[in-house]
Amino acid sequence: MLRVEIDDKYKWNLADIVKNETEWNAIYNEIKDKIKQIANFAGKLDNKKNILDCLNFSSEISEKLERIYVFAKMKMDEDSEIAKYQALTDKAERILVEYSAESSFITPEITKLEDKVLEGYIADGDFEKHSCYFESVLREKKYILSENEERILSNTQTFSDNFHAAFNMFDNVDVDFGSVNFEGEKIKLTHGTYSMVMQSKDRKARKDAYRHMFGAYKKMINTIASLYAGNVKKDCFYAKVRGYESAIAKAMYNENVPQIIYQNLTESVDKSLKLLHDYLSLRKKALGLSKLAMWDMHTPIVTEIEHNYKYEDAVELVRNALKPLGKDYEKLLDEAFCNKWIDVFENKGKRSGAYSWGCYGVHPYVLLNYTGVTHDVFTIAHELGHAMHSYYSNASLPYEKAGYEIFVAEVASTVNEILLLKYMIAKAEGNEKKYLLSYYLDMFRTTFFRQTQFAEFEMIAHKAYEEGESLTAEFLCAEYKKLNDKYYKANTLDDGLICYEWARIPHFYRSFYVYKYATGISSAVVIANGILSDGKNVESYKKFLSLGGSMPPSEILKVAGVNLEDKKTFDIVRKEFKDTLDQLKELVKGEK
Numbered sequence: 394m395l396r397v398e399i400d401d402k403y404k405w406n407l408a409d410i411v412k413n414e415t416e417w418n419a420i421y422n423e424i425k426d427k428i429k430q431i432a433n434f435a436g437k438l439d440n441k442k443n444i445l446d447c448l449n450f451s452s453e454i455s456e457k458l459e460r461i462y463v464f465a466k467m468k469m470d471e472d473s474e475i476a477k478y479q480a481l482t483d484k485a486e487r488i489l490v491e492y493s494a495e496s497s498f499i500t501p502e503i504t505k506l507e508d509k510v511l512e513g514y515i516a517d518g519d520f521e522k523h524s525c526y527f528e529s530v531l532r533e534k535k536y537i538l539s540e541n542e543e544r545i546l547s548n549t550q551t552f553s554d555n556f557h558a559a560f561n562m563f564d565n566v567d568v569d570f571g572s573v574n575f576e577g578e579k580i581k582l583t584h585g586t587y588s589m590v591m592q593s594k595d596r597k598a599r600k601d602a603y604r605h606m607f608g609a610y611k612k613m614i615n616t617i618a619s620l621y622a623g624n625v626k627k628d629c630f631y632a633k634v635r636g637y638e639s640a641i642a643k644a645m646y647n648e649n650v651p652q653i654i655y656q657n658l659t660e661s662v663d664k665s666l667k668l669l670h671d672y673l674s675l676r677k678k679a680l681g682l683s684k685l686a687m688w689d690m691h692t693p694i695v696t697e698i699e700h701n702y703k704y705e706d707a708v709e710l711v712r713n714a715l716k717p718l719g720k721d722y723e724k725l726l727d728e729a730f731c732n733k734w735i736d737v738f739e740n741k742g743k744r745s746g747a748y749s750w751g752c753y754g755v756h757p758y759v760l761l762n763y764t765g766v767t768h769d770v771f772t773i774a775h776e777l778g779h780a781m782h783s784y785y786s787n788a789s790l791p792y793e794k795a796g797y798e799i800f801v802a803e804v805a806s807t808v809n810e811i812l813l814l815k816y817m818i819a820k821a822e823g824n825e826k827k828y829l830l831s832y833y834l835d836m837f838r839t840t841f842f843r844q845t846q847f848a849e850f851e852m853i854a855h856k857a858y859e860e861g862e863s864l865t866a867e868f869l870c871a872e873y874k875k876l877n878d879k880y881y882k883a884n885t886l887d888d889g890l891i892c893y894e895w896a897r898i899p900h901f902y903r904s905f906y907v908y909k910y911a912t913g914i915s916s917a918v919v920i921a922n923g924i925l926s927d928g929k930n931v932e933s934y935k936k937f938l939s940l941g942g943s944m945p946p947s948e949i950l951k952v953a954g955v956n957l958e959d960k961k962t963f964d965i966v967r968k969e970f971k972d973t974l975d976q977l978k979e980l981v982k983g984e985k
Contacts, residue, residue: 396472396740403704405758406733410751411464417481420461424488427454428495438502444514448523451496456753456792458492461485463752470760472742490551497547501540503530522791525943532649536635546634556624557902563613563620564899570609573601582606585745591691603688607890610897617896618866625858628904640855644905648798649945654957655848658911661963662845666880668967669842672834672974673884679981686886690838695827701765704737711774714816715809717924719931725781728756734780735759747772749779749806753792757783767832774813778806786941799906800946803913804920804953805938810836811921830977837970840914846880848908850895855904869895915966916955922969923954930954 396404411417431454434447465481473479503511508531514520515527530537538546570582575590575598582590582605590602610617628640637643645652677685679694702710708730716723729735736743739762751757757780763769782805786795814836818829853872858864874892900907920937923930937953947957956962 394738394740396743399738399740402733403735403737404733405467405736405760407464407467407758410460410467410755414477414481417461417464420457421484421488424454424457424461424492428488428492431492431496435498436502438499439506441514441517441519444503445519445523447499448520448526451499452522452793454492454496458485458489459752460754462489463750467750467758467760470744471736472740473744474742493550494544494547497544498540500530500537501543503527504534504537508534522793525794529649533646536637536643536646538635546631553627554902556620556627557899560617560620560899560902563617564897568609568613571605573598573605575602588691591688592693594692594696596689596692599688599692600686603686603888604890606897607893610893611890614866614870614893614896618864618869621854621869621896621901622858622864624902624904625854625864628855629858639859641852641905648800650798650800650947651958654912654947655852655905655908657957657960657963658845658908658915659849659852661960661967662842662911663879665842665963665967665970668971668974669838669880670883672838672970673881675974675978675981677884684886685881685884687881687888687891693828693831693835695824695831697767697828698825700767702767702770703765704763707763707765707770707773710770710817711777711809711813714774714813715777717812717928717931719935722781722935725784726777729759729777729780732756735761737761737763739764747776749776749783751780751783753787753795757781757787771810771813774809775806778809781805782938785935785938789939790941790943794943795941797941797949798946800909800912801916801937801949803910804916804950807840807914807917808921808924808934811917812924815921815925827977827980830973830980833973834970834977836914837966837973840910841966841970842880842911844907844910846876847895847898847900848905848911849876851901851905851907912957915957915963916950916953918966918969919955919962920953922965 411420427450431447431450434443434450437443438447462482462485465478465485469475469478469482471478511527511531515524515531520527537543565584570587572579572581573590574580575586575593575595580586580590582602587602587606590598593599625640628644632638632640632643635643637646641655642652645655673685676689676694677683680689680692682689712723712726712730715726734756736759743762744760745762747759747761749757749759759773759776759780761769761772761776763773779802782797782802786797789795814829814833818826818833821829850873853876854864854869857868857872862868870892873895877891877894895901898907920930920934924934934953937949940949940952943949944952950957
């Protein structure tokens, strides 16, 4: 379908960000001029007035930069074939790098100030909106380099992501996964069609698709290993040059997240693997297999009752499920649905998938590719969770404090999904109830367990390099196989290909990112259960949504009643998984 064929009521209105290209170019030119002026502050950040003026000037540029970048990128996402929006996005990206380089003197100069001066600025009301910045400078002071060194490191951004870019070119453009026979016809395998086949009931097609997909990575495994090793080396280089003890220490410190949380997660999941194995046994029985294969992991164990939700019906379902969050939340949802915050349907050239995004001073937006299946209803709830998190934070805080860390970014979205699931489960009967319970269990398997498995692999790879190990394809594949055996071996066939799975995970090029999915679902389980058990918890949850980046992210979670530094929190997650599994077992047993 072409975009012009879609009713305007199902399209977002980006004019709320920038009215048109004329205004975009005017803002762009204004930023270009201001970037040249920022050098006027260089060498002068030794008194209150200059520092305050510089930080306010920098914020003004950053906010406008964000606005034109978001507009250009979202216009390109509407239809990536339109060249003018590709050009606008490229211009915005280049000026972002230029601004980063030109402003790189600011933090090193401020870092030279004595601690007592920085502490004074934190307490000074004139600097209130910049207080988190000064707290960050104080905390990271020992890791900030000289002005010249910071400028050099800033300029390395132009090529430091090349490992990721090269992998993306291979993974999305060059690789050929071949074709498989599926539903009576031969289809070309892509990431999208692979996912479709793996969720189907056709086991032969799943096996063929799996072998084609993993075989393609096997053929290029030495090249991919070289790319991934380069990415790990880059992480370790930046950690070493700044004086961190390890790459993970740098990643966690930069997000102001205690490293004990990573350890608590991996240890708690390790303790929960028996439950995963119990679930896999149920999966095996439900599918009528004597032994599971890795190509049996994504097909539903309970057949979904055919649903084709009209978009308006899906909207009403989400509205009803999220009523426990209160009238003000419900009112915001109505604004999102009625005032063109959401781009609903797929069109030719539109970016695939879904996201929520936006910029400060403008309501958030949601991109969907809605088709009407049950998963799409959950996607609406998920993305609106992100949107409401941004809305509450932006409404409550100045620009400098509103942005929240990725560590908490998946919490609100998953809270919404869980509330929707529990609402639907409570109303469902028979096969539909079994399907929804199995859907919830698969959320745990793919998010709590699988992402932690990936997180363990990242830790192994980085630690091995830091200890002098060569990250060859042989080493990486062997280590991944050991991990997969721990998670699945007792229940699955040894297919000879699973050791290559690490090579197809694009998130590994955003190091120490995947664990946040697992901590996100863990936090969401605790919060959702708290909301449903006691309405008083809604206000503490909304407080969490309103805190943006004004506190360390793990401390913000504590406001919502989640303490990931305490292993007992993960016991709640383990119990939720077990209770859901027991419910499904009981329903299955009751059929016999």
